[in-house]
Amino acid sequence: MGAGRHAASLRFAESVPFTAGHAVDAVDWRAVDWPVAHAAAIAWHAVKAGDPVTVLSLEPELYAGTGITPLNPT
Secondary structure: OOHHHHHHHOOOOOOOOOOHHHHHHHOOOOOOOHHHHHHHHHHHHHHHOOOOOOOEOOOHHHHOOOOOOOEOOO
8 A cells, every 4th residue: 555545544634625726726836747736736725724734745846836845754
């Protein structure tokens, strides 16, 4: 089982649908690959709403320019 699947199975993990509001933020990060922009936009909206959020990434440098600093689980 990969780290992402394991993290998603934890009781505190939450699956959040991608909305039009997320897309508005994601398109501003033109230099960021779409899968990264997708996760960063969801995290960014959670932060703005005051919700606790942790983003895990094996390649945290991919998030440069998004305002999100993911944790590397390795």
